[in-house]
Amino acid sequence: MTELLLSALLLAYACGMFLPLCFLSRPHIQNVIAHGLAAVAGGLGIVLGLIGLLGPEPLVLFLPSSIPLLTFSLRLDSLSGFFVLTISLVGLAVSVFASGYVREFYGRIPVSLLGFLYNGFLLSMLLVVMADNAFFFLIVWELMSLLSYFLVVSEHEKPDVRFAGLFYLIMTHVGTAFILVTFLMFYQETGSLAFEAFRNGEQPLPEGLRTLVFWTALIGFGAKAGIVPLHVWLPYAHPAAPSHVSALMSGVMIKTAIYGLIRVYFDFLGGPFPWWWGFVVLLVGTVSALLGVMYALMEHDLKSLLAFHSVENIGIILMGVGTGMVFYAYDMPHLAALGVIAGLYHTINHAVFKALLFMGAGSLLYATHTRNMEEYGGLLRRMPWTGLFFLIGAVSISALPPTNGFVSEWLVFQGLFLSLELPSLFLKLMLPIAAALLALTGALALACFAKAFGLSFLALPRSSHARHAQEVPIPMRLGMGFLAGLCLLLGLGPTVVVPLLDRVSEPFVGISITGRMFEMGGWTLAPVSGEFSSLSTPVLAIVLIGLTGLGLGLAYVLGGKGKKRFYKTWGCGLNVTARNEYTATGFVQPIKRVFSTIYQPTVKLETELLEESRYFARRRHFEFTIEPVFLKYLYNPVVQFFSTLADRFRVIQAGSLSLYLAYIFGTLILLLLVAI
Amino acid sequence: MITGFLLIAFQLVLVLGLSPLIVGVIRRVKAHLQCRHGANVFQPYADLAKLFRKEPVISTTASWIFPATPYILFSSTVAASLLVPTIFAPMPLNFAGNIIALVYLLALGTFFLMLAGLDAGSAFGGMGSSREAIVASLTEPALILSLFAVALTAGSANISIIVHKTAILQGIVLDPPPHLMALVALFIITLAETGRVPVDNPATHLELTMIHEAMILEYSGRYLALIEWAAGIKLVIFLTLLANIFAPWGIATAVTPAALGFGLLMYVGKIVGLAVLIGFFECMFAKLRLFRVTELLGAAFILSLLALVFFYILRV
Numbered sequence: 001m002t003e004l005l006l007s008a009l010l011l012a013y014a015c016g017m018f019l020p021l022c023f024l025s026r027p028h029i030q031n032v033i034a035h036g037l038a039a040v041a042g043g044l045g046i047v048l049g050l051i052g053l054l055g056p057e058p059l060v061l062f063l064p065s066s067i068p069l070l071t072f073s074l075r076l077d078s079l080s081g082f083f084v085l086t087i088s089l090v091g092l093a094v095s096v097f098a099s100g101y102v103r104e105f106y107g108r109i110p111v112s113l114l115g116f117l118y119n120g121f122l123l124s125m126l127l128v129v130m131a132d133n134a135f136f137f138l139i140v141w142e143l144m145s146l147l148s149y150f151l152v153v154s155e156h157e158k159p160d161v162r163f164a165g166l167f168y169l170i171m172t173h174v175g176t177a178f179i180l181v182t183f184l185m186f187y188q189e190t191g192s193l194a195f196e197a198f199r200n201g202e203q204p205l206p207e208g209l210r211t212l213v214f215w216t217a218l219i220g221f222g223a224k225a226g227i228v229p230l231h232v233w234l235p236y237a238h239p240a241a242p243s244h245v246s247a248l249m250s251g252v253m254i255k256t257a258i259y260g261l262i263r264v265y266f267d268f269l270g271g272p273f274p275w276w277w278g279f280v281v282l283l284v285g286t287v288s289a290l291l292g293v294m295y296a297l298m299e300h301d302l303k304s305l306l307a308f309h310s311v312e313n314i315g316i317i318l319m320g321v322g323t324g325m326v327f328y329a330y331d332m333p334h335l336a337a338l339g340v341i342a343g344l345y346h347t348i349n350h351a352v353f354k355a356l357l358f359m360g361a362g363s364l365l366y367a368t369h370t371r372n373m374e375e376y377g378g379l380l381r382r383m384p385w386t387g388l389f390f391l392i393g394a395v396s397i398s399a400l401p402p403t404n405g406f407v408s409e410w411l412v413f414q415g416l417f418l419s420l421e422l423p424s425l426f427l428k429l430m431l432p433i434a435a436a437l438l439a440l441t442g443a444l445a446l447a448c449f450a451k452a453f454g455l456s457f458l459a460l461p462r463s464s465h466a467r468h469a470q471e472v473p474i475p476m477r478l479g480m481g482f483l484a485g486l487c488l489l490l491g492l493g494p495t496v497v498v499p500l501l502d503r504v505s506e507p508f509v510g511i512s513i514t515g516r517m518f519e520m521g522g523w524t525l526a527p528v529s530g531e532f533s534s535l536s537t538p539v540l541a542i543v544l545i546g547l548t549g550l551g552l553g554l555a556y557v558l559g560g561k562g563k564k565r566f567y568k569t570w571g572c573g574l575n576v577t578a579r580n581e582y583t584a585t586g587f588v589q590p591i592k593r594v595f596s597t598i599y600q601p602t603v604k605l606e607t608e609l610l611e612e613s614r615y616f617a618r619r620r621h622f623e624f625t626i627e628p629v630f631l632k633y634l635y636n637p638v639v640q641f642f643s644t645l646a647d648r649f650r651v652i653q654a655g656s657l658s659l660y661l662a663y664i665f666g667t668l669i670l671l672l673l674v675a676i
Numbered sequence: 677m678i679t680g681f682l683l684i685a686f687q688l689v690l691v692l693g694l695s696p697l698i699v700g701v702i703r704r705v706k707a708h709l710q711c712r713h714g715a716n717v718f719q720p721y722a723d724l725a726k727l728f729r730k731e732p733v734i735s736t737t738a739s740w741i742f743p744a745t746p747y748i749l750f751s752s753t754v755a756a757s758l759l760v761p762t763i764f765a766p767m768p769l770n771f772a773g774n775i776i777a778l779v780y781l782l783a784l785g786t787f788f789l790m791l792a793g794l795d796a797g798s799a800f801g802g803m804g805s806s807r808e809a810i811v812a813s814l815t816e817p818a819l820i821l822s823l824f825a826v827a828l829t830a831g832s833a834n835i836s837i838i839v840h841k842t843a844i845l846q847g848i849v850l851d852p853p854p855h856l857m858a859l860v861a862l863f864i865i866t867l868a869e870t871g872r873v874p875v876d877n878p879a880t881h882l883e884l885t886m887i888h889e890a891m892i893l894e895y896s897g898r899y900l901a902l903i904e905w906a907a908g909i910k911l912v913i914f915l916t917l918l919a920n921i922f923a924p925w926g927i928a929t930a931v932t933p934a935a936l937g938f939g940l941l942m943y944v945g946k947i948v949g950l951a952v953l954i955g956f957f958e959c960m961f962a963k964l965r966l967f968r969v970t971e972l973l974g975a976a977f978i979l980s981l982l983a984l985v986f987f988y989i990l991r992v
Contacts, residue, residue: 380739387739400784401777413776417824417833428988432824433981436817439779443816446787447809454794454805460737524771533833539772540755540781547751551902558728559898564743569735569796569894576737582794582802590810594970 002059002076005048009126012041016119020112027111031102034115038095038122045088045126052081053500060132067135069193075132078504079267083129083259086348087252089486090355091122094251097359097479098244100472104366105242109154114242121147121248128256134183134193141179141256145172145224148253151245152237164233164240171233175223175257182216182264185209198268210269214277217264218284225257227318228288229630231311235295238310239303239371243362246303250310251355255347258317262340265325266508275424278325285322286434289315293444294598297451297591298626300584301371302361305452306354309397312441313350316412317343319434323415324509326427333509334516335418338527340505341498341513342411348497349404349490353396356483360390363476364456367469373452373584378461382469387457389480394449396487399442402537402544404490407525409442410535414527444591451587460578492538495522585624592626600627679931680768684758687767691757694944695908696720698915698951705955706879720908724901732897735796745792746895746902749785753906756781757913759835761920763939764928765843766836774833775823779816782869782913785906786812793891800883804890807966811875811887814970815868818977822861825854825983826921835917843924853990857983859922864976866914866954868969871907873958875969878907885963912947915954919946 016037020030052059058077065072076084098118102111124144131137149172153165183193189205190197205213223230234254238246265277292311299305324339363386364379365371380387396403399410416438419431461467471477490497499514506512519526519534526534556562569576592599606621652663700717707714734743759778761767773781786808793805827833830841868875871888880886881893892903920927926942928935964972 378737378739380741395784395787398783398787399780400787401773401780406780410776410780413820414833417827420828420831425988429985432821432984435824436821436977436981439817439820440813442780443783443813446783447790447813450787450790450794450805450809454791458739458741458791458795459797520771526771531832531834531837533774534771535774535777536772539769540777543755543758543769543772544751547754548747550754551747551750555728555898555902558725558901560729563731564897565731565733566736567733569737569798571798576797578797580799581797582799582806587802587806587809590806590966591813593967594810594814 002048002051002055003061005044005051006061006074009041009044009048010123012037012044013119013123013126016041017116017123020115023112027106028103030111030115031099031106034111034119035095035099035102038098038115038119039092041119041122042088042092042095045084045091048076049081049083049085049088052076052084053078053503055081070135070139071133071194072136073132073194074127074130075195076130078507079259079262080129082344082348082501082504083255084126086255086351087122087125087129089348090248090251090351090483093479093482093486094244094247094355094359095479096482097247097362097476100475100479101242101244101359101362101366103473105154114151114154117147117151118245121151121245121253125248125253125256129259132195134187134195134198137195138176138180138183142176144253144256145169145176148241148245148249152241152249154242154245155240158240160236161240164236168233168237171223171230175220175230178216178220178223179260180220182213182220185213185216186268195263195268199270204271205269211274213264213269214280217261218281221257221260221264222284223257225254225261225314225318226288226311227284227314228291228311229634231288231292232630232635234310235299235304235307238307238358239301243303243358243365246306247355247358247362250307250358251351254310254314255351258314258321258343258347261318262321262508266328266340270508272331273325273329275326275329275427278322278327278329279427279430280322281318281325282322282431282434285315285318285320286437287315288312289319289441290437290444291598293441293448294595295626297444297448297588298599300373302364302373302376302452302456303358303371305373305448306357306361309357309445309448310350310354312445313346313354313397316409316438316441317346317350319343319438320346320408320412320415323412323419323431324505326419326422326431327415328509330422330424332421333511334513334528335415335421336509337502337505337511337513338411338418338517339415340509341501342408342415344501344504345411345494345497346405346408349396349408349487352483352486352490353393353405356389356393356480356487357397359476359480359483360386360393363472363480364469366472366476368463368465370463370465373455375463376456376461376466377459377463377578377581378457378466379469380457382461382466383457383471385477386472386480389477389484390457391453392484392487394453396491398446398449400446402488402491402541404487407491407494407535407537409438411525411527412438414533417533418528447588447591451584455582455584455587459581460576462578462581492541494525494535494537498525600629601625602627683764683768683931687758687762687764688754690762690940691754691909691912692905694947695905695912696724698912698947699908701948701951702955702958705952706959709956709959720904724905727896727901727904728898730897732895732899735894737797738795738894741788741791742795742894743899745788746899746906748788750902750906752781752785753909753913757909757916760913760916761836761839761927762916763936763943764931765840765920765924766834770834770836775820775827775835776833778835778913779819779823782910783812783816785910789891789903792895793893796894798894800886800890800893803883804887804893807887808891810966811868811969811973814973815865815976818861818973818980819865819869821977822858822865822980822983823917823921825858825980825987828984828987829855835921839920839924839927840929842921843927843929854983854987855922857979857986859918861976861979861983862914862918862921864972864979866918867957868973868976870911870914872954874961874964874972877963915947915950916943919943919950 296308320343793801928939
């Protein structure tokens with residue numbers, strides 16, 4: 001049954017890849033086939049993911065190959081099932097959205113090619129989380145990276161897109177190299193590349209090698225996830241890609257790295273960790289969360305802003321997982337499970353709301369043809385549905401009750417607060433500080449989305465693009481609406497979600513904590529004990545709705561008839577125009593100033609004065625930039641080093657064929673000599 | 677069950693009814709200290725009634741966010757107030773949320789208020805939202821850390837349980853240094869969150885200084901009434917936190933008429949006392965420049981952190 005489902009899934013993606021190629025120069029048919037089949041495959045994937053999550057035994061599919069060490073084996077356990085579910089949920093919504101969005105590209109980019117890459121990308125992500133052999137894993141991982149690279153450079157006629165693509169390609173391969181090293185270390189010890197052998201090695205890895213594996217996996221998967229300081233490619237690559245691809249990359253592709261980390265740390269390494277592993281993961285998470293949101297605040301390109309928020313949210317996920325690892329190291333399995341569940345909960349939540357927000361950004365791009373927030377404004381009246389869905393996404397990512405982002409951040413907070421049960425004084429102090437920094441992150445995210453939504457959708461349009469914007473086609477609204485609904489459902493239904501996540505963490509930490517997570521018949525989330533902390537989002541939602549009713553009632557009883565007057569905004573005697581409005585730059589000015597140590601801003605103000613009087617300016621030019629600290633101090637030196645090295649080696653590159661033949665001949669002689 | 681609903685309903689009426697009085701008391705105290713006669717302490721009730729009856733003006737540039745915000749702000753603030761025990765602990769709605777839920781419920785209102793400030797399209801609203809963004813960002817971590825420092829003593833992060841346990845343990849007497857530090861931190865946060873001098877000035881409409889008033893500048897009629905009421909309720913929430921976490925004396929822990937009556941009396945007394953103190957503070961200090969506020973809030977954060985450190989060090 002499951003094999004049949006899997007075959008149908010693979011077939012759907014394969015047809016989605018190749019069928020559109022048969023309808024040359026019929027972009028609309030290509031579009032419908034490619035994205036329709038991707039949506040069908042998404043639906044099948046949801047079922048498959050649920051089977052993986054709920055099935056009593058992991059499902060293993062073993063396909064041998066003629067290449068040594070390589071087997072095309074797939075394994076669907078609860079962790080894989082969870083990620084298959086996440087990818088498919090987002091894949092379904094994004095495919096529906098894409099069938100509308102891709103119309104934008106008719107005649108510019110071959111839709112059949114786009115559909116081929118898109119379906120292949122989705123398929124490779126599914127295979128990554130199901131692969132059960134290191135060799136096979138690396139092949140599909142590389143496929144995922146390459147296909148997403150090709151998708152990023154879809155609009156390769158633009159130079160900045162080509163740069164973003166190259167940057168992404170290099171960074172992702174640095175990551176892949178480290179993952180390769182990780183797996184080779186396992187291979188050296190176990191003599192096999194099957195994950196099964198890594199998992200149940202005859203003897204555990206030596207201590208030094210374990211530590212090395214910890215670091216290489218963190219760097220390798222971290223480069224894909226976008227942890228600070230390996231995050232620099234995200235704000236280039238995600239905005240450069242077509243918006244539906246950005247939604248997939250930011251929503252789910254970077255999550256495959258979270259999958260990899262959990263797989264390696266909890267599944268392969270297992271056993272007791274040293275406590276500092278968890279602490280390092282927590283630290284990396286906290287720094288990523290805080291710096292991610294801080295750089296997001298300074299972005300006025302909506303898609304770059306969202307890309308930086310991915311850095312933030314990956315940080316929050318790692319805070320949850322890191323907390324779990326700390327507790328695991330101290331042999332507190334129930335709290336370890338809490339941390340991992342919090343991280344996983346935030347993983348699916350972030351996938352849902354980030355894909356939603358990227359689709360929202362795509363809709364704005366579709367309607368206005370610009371990504372610059374300073375040129376938006378007044379779009380809520382022109383695009384009411386997009387606005388509503390974007391608002392739901394913004395409220396969720398700002399972790400406001402009763403949405404899904406709030407529930408998962410709340411769980412991360414509980415894990416950090418329960419540090420009071422740890423024996424180490426250092427960690428007892430550090431975890432609450434991490435909680436306070438998470439609160440700062442949350443508050444800054446709130447400010448950032450007040451800016452993103454407020455300046456894009458409210459007040460008067462700031463450009464003619466925004467003035468002439470129109471609501472996007474129905475398929476795009478459907479895709480966004482589906483995820484907006486999921487944001488609310490995941491927020492109101494921790495009762496359903498947490499037991500599912502518990503099935504994922506149970507094999508790794510050893511115990512199930514569903515029985516200790518709930519009180520009042522499942523209505524209240526109470527991690528470990530209701531005496532310590534509890535939360536009931538359904539009750540909060542009911543209370544909020546009831547009290548809104550009370551507010552309306554009071555206004556009616558005390559105020560009588562609801563007469564209103566509409567009049568233009570008071571502009572001190574002048575007519576209010578878009579030029580009176582606050583700009584995005586102005587909005588974040590206080591934050592930039594308070595955190596100037598981090599931003600290192602440089603402000604340039606040039607004033608050209610009138611000749612007649614020094615008191616009047618003819619023209620003013622204002623420019624501000626923030627220091628790209630990581631690029632300047634970490635990346636540029638490396639790039640510089642390699643450029644210099646390449647310069648040195650240039651002398652042997654004369655470009656003449658006979659010289660190269662001589663090189664080959666010389667090498668051959670040398671090798672023969674060595675062989676003897 | 678019935679008792680629970682009755683207690684919730686009673687608390688709802690109490691908070692809604694008491695908040696204008698507290699605003700009135702602060703204004704009266706300030707007037708006295710500034711050698712003015714000042715309005716009656718019940719004046720805010722009349723103001724609210726008047727505002728509700730007035731016809732609201734809505735900007736033609738605004739979207740549906742503008743008229744929806746007052747209701748969202750009102751409901752989220754009142755919902756937050758139901759998590760905080762006033763005269764009886766633990767509150768029946770205790771299970772619905774802990775300190776994090778309280779902070780984020782208040783943030784929900786702030787978020788929409790910031791949006792509404794931007795919606796009308798005038799520069800003042802944007803200015804208010806922008807300033808609120810930085811003040812809220814800096815208060816939130818300090819607030820969570822100071823509440824957590826207190827939560828440690830009680831071994832719970834649910835506000836009702838914290839109050840209930842401190843009431844039984846006689847509050848501040850138990851862990852004096854951490855509690856005192858958290859108290860000072862929470863007092864500073866109260867001034868910032870409720871828009872009081874030295875962070876903001878509720879009595880000004882000067883564009884150089886206003887924060888909260890700038891965000892709500894375009895509101896009138898019943899919308900303004902709801903926002904003003906919500907602001908009063910937020911003030912009551914913070915005063916209740918100060919009063920009941922650090923001095924829970926007299927709070928009822930059993931549902932008997934005598935205990936509840938005594939609890940009510942003590943509660944109103946404590947809250948009015950704190951309101952007088954706030955009024956006193958507002959007259960004693962000048963408003964800080966916006967970029968000096970960060971130092972004040974930084975101090976609150978450091979104090980909460982020290983409270984945490986001292987809690988563990990004294991326990992070792």
